[in-house]
Amino acid sequence: MAIGVVLMSGVVTVDRARWLGFRWRRHGLAGRSRESTLDDLLLLGVQDSRQAGAKQSLIQRTDGIPTDSSPTDGASAGDTRADSTRTDGTRTTSVADAISARAPW
């Protein structure tokens, strides 16, 4: 049986460190996350505030999320960060790509 899992009484016990690791990765905080990670986060929504809450959440994640698709059409939140290209040739998603259902359009 894999590390961190014990089966008892029909309930699977997962080590807390594995739970943390799963969330860390799926929340896009592990650096080289997949584009689908950002898709899921934005499907659930990233809470915004007047103090740039959603932008602050996304900017901590998007520097590390590569994409091989064109920028999301229509997405704009007034952010001017451009896509950047890594030394290995992969592109990273800018905050402007990631965000959002916010005006102006």
Added chain:
Amino acid sequence: MWSVRGAPHAHRPAHLDFVRDALAPRESDDGGADYVRAVEEVAAALGAVVTAPLPKPEASSRVTGRVPASLVEWCPRCEADHVPDALFRAAGRQARIVLGPGEQRTTVLHPPPEHRQEKIDHPRTALLDAYFRVNGPTGRTVFRDWMGGDVAAATGLWRERAGDLVGVRVGDRRCDLPEALLDAVREAPEPEGVALLPPNDPYLRQVDRTLLVPDGDRRRQVWRALSGPGALLVDGEVAGIWRYRRTDREVTITLFGALSSVRRAEAEQSARLVAEATGDDPPDVTWD
């Protein structure tokens, strides 16, 4: 747009229909048929009123004149009759009203943008599935609180998914998880890295708070009801809190314990991103 709990959230423009449909009230939910009708009536009024960018107070005033008196209440704070804010926000979501900043801290409502919408079947179930994909083992109460507290809605969703879920224990918490995600959870590498997350970040919102921060004193510091701080994350754990004073260009980080110089340097790099998000120059970082 106004999303879960009526709070403003960023979503992809292609998902406005999805958010509306996933969170649309149903007759089987706690509010019943009366609430469904109320949301629809206010949404229709909002759709008629918000045909161009309009400050929220102005939109509220115009909507009040278009809906039945039974949907309007006296508001002591505004000293005016208007649709209660929670209903107004639910209706705004139903009408796919988009939110934008305005002058003098006023929220401006925008009509729905013309944007191709991604079709997602069974949107409410899809929302729960995405929640599991992002957060792993989750208790029904935690999901319900995140979604907005509707007991009937959460119970119905869990019942729908019952055949796919397995019971999981993390620490002393009993959770559920789709069986298909079990291997991904059990094989997850331990977290590594540093990030400064804002107060309502999904990592802090979509979680059992006691499981993430077992210490009660620390938990109270992280999740304050008013003017809550951001959280310093180190290797997945909440290792402290932070605040950004824009006028002083200063990020103050309060640690819960010792932190290596390497990790401090990484936190200072994250602090630069905090300022970058608001278009500010790199801030000074003060360790408390």
